[in-house]
Each structure stands twice: as structure tokens, then as C-alpha cells.
Amino acid sequence: MHAFARLSLLLPLVLLAGCAGHVPAPNAGAGPAATFPSCTTAHDPRLRASVPRAPAVPSPVAVPLDAMTSSSVPRRRITVRAAERTLHCEGVSLFELLRATGAVPAGPLHGTQLSRYVLAQARDGRRVLFSLAELDPAPGGPAIDVVDRCNGDVPGLADTPLLLVDGDLDDARSLTGLHTLTVVVAP
Incomplete structure (x- = not known):
């Protein structure tokens, strides 16, 4: 078998071997044994596909609920439907609360900010998610509010604060x- 034929049979095995150092080249019996690099592309950055580096992922941001009463977030009246009754309550927009605490940057949302979401958890363990994009107070979007005061004694409303979607x-x-x-960044 010619040296070239043996080399063509050996090369795929060398590439599958994981590019470990230098491999002796087949020799037809004449002259000193030669070596050739087994994986020059593994060490030549010009010939390899670049691997994108993952951007630094910001840490989750906990939003203090006491900031709702002590901050400059504008409070508003909210009509709440519960137990076949309509109540008049008071609270703040969830999006404005996020902005006031620095969990959401000022200005319009764009780019990587749109991969963030809000995880809301109740004392009993129930959890719900909202993307920042849906919280942005654009026309036609749902009104999502954090309510801390209501008039009347209605079962279910005693456990405040409440997170209400469209009242x-x-x-x-x-x-x-x-x-x-x-506020969490999606993986």
C-alpha cells in the first residue's frame, strides 16, 4: 500500500482522536520518520469559528414593597372588582414602582431590557410572571397595580398588598x- 493511501486512511482517525499533539506520518521505509501537526486548526484562531462570549447577566433585583408608600411613586385610585362588589382602592402602577426603585431604567425599554421579567410571589407560595415589555404602560396594555388600601371589609382583600391585573x-x-x-433576566 502506498504511503499516501495509508495517510488518507489514518487522517480521519487522527482528527477523531482529539487533536493530541503530533502524530507520526506513515513512512514507506525510506528516510527518517516525519511528523505532522494533527490539528493546526484547533490552535490557529484565524481558522476556527469564533465562540461568542456570553454577556454578563445582571443579578436579580429585589423590589422592596415598602418603597411603594415611602417613595415618590404617584399613588392613584383603583376600582377593584371582587366578590361581586366594586371597591375603591389606592395603590401604584407596578411599572412605576419598578422605575422608582431602579429595577427598570428610565426611558423606553429596548434591547436586552426586553429579556427581563418580573416574578411576583404571594405569602402562600403562589407565583406569577410578567415580562417587562407587557408592563410598559403602552396604550391597550393591561393595567397592573400594587394595591395597599381598600375601603370595606371584603374576604380576600384583607391580605394586602394585592397585585391586580386590570382591577x-x-x-x-x-x-x-x-x-x-x-426583576430577573431570562436565561
Whole structure:
């Protein structure tokens, strides 16, 4: 068998071997044994595909709920539907609370900010998610509020603060007994 034929049979095995150092070249019996680099492309950055580096992922940001009463977040009146009654309550927009605490930057959302979401958790362990994009107070979006005061004694409203979607306590993502708000970057 010619040296070239043996080399062509050996080369795929060398490439599969994991590019370990230098491999002796087949010799037809004449002259000193030669070596050739087994994987020059593994060491030549010009010939390799670049591997993108993952950007630094910001840590989750815990939003203090006491900031709702002590900050400059504008409070507003919110009409709440619960137990077939309409109540007049008071609270703040979730998005404005996030902005006031620095969890969401000022100005319009764009780029990597759109890969963030808010994880809201109640004292009883129930959790719901909202993307920052859906919280942005654009026309036609849902009104999502954190409510801390309501008039009247209605079952379910005693456990404040409440997280309300469009003022409806029966909405699937509304929570009573809101315990934590965390802004997280999606993996």
C-alpha cells in the first residue's frame, strides 16, 4: 500500500482522536520518520469559528414593597372588582414602582431590557410572571397595580398588598398577600 493511501486512511482517525499533539506520518521505509501537526486548526484562531462570549447577566433585583408608600411613586385610585362588589382602592402602577426603585431604567425599554421579567410571589407560595415589555404602560396594555388600601371589609382583600391585573381580583395573575417582587433576566 502506498504511503499516501495509508495517510488518507489514518487522517480521519487522527482528527477523531482529539487533536493530541503530533502524530507520526506513515513512512514507506525510506528516510527518517516525519511528523505532522494533527490539528493546526484547533490552535490557529484565524481558522476556527469564533465562540461568542456570553454577556454578563445582571443579578436579580429585589423590589422592596415598602418603597411603594415611602417613595415618590404617584399613588392613584383603583376600582377593584371582587366578590361581586366594586371597591375603591389606592395603590401604584407596578411599572412605576419598578422605575422608582431602579429595577427598570428610565426611558423606553429596548434591547436586552426586553429579556427581563418580573416574578411576583404571594405569602402562600403562589407565583406569577410578567415580562417587562407587557408592563410598559403602552396604550391597550393591561393595567397592573400594587394595591395597599381598600375601603370595606371584603374576604380576600384583607391580605394586602394585592397585585391586580386590570382591577380584577379574579384574574388568573392577580395575587393577594403579595410578598416579593423580583426583576430577573431570562436565561
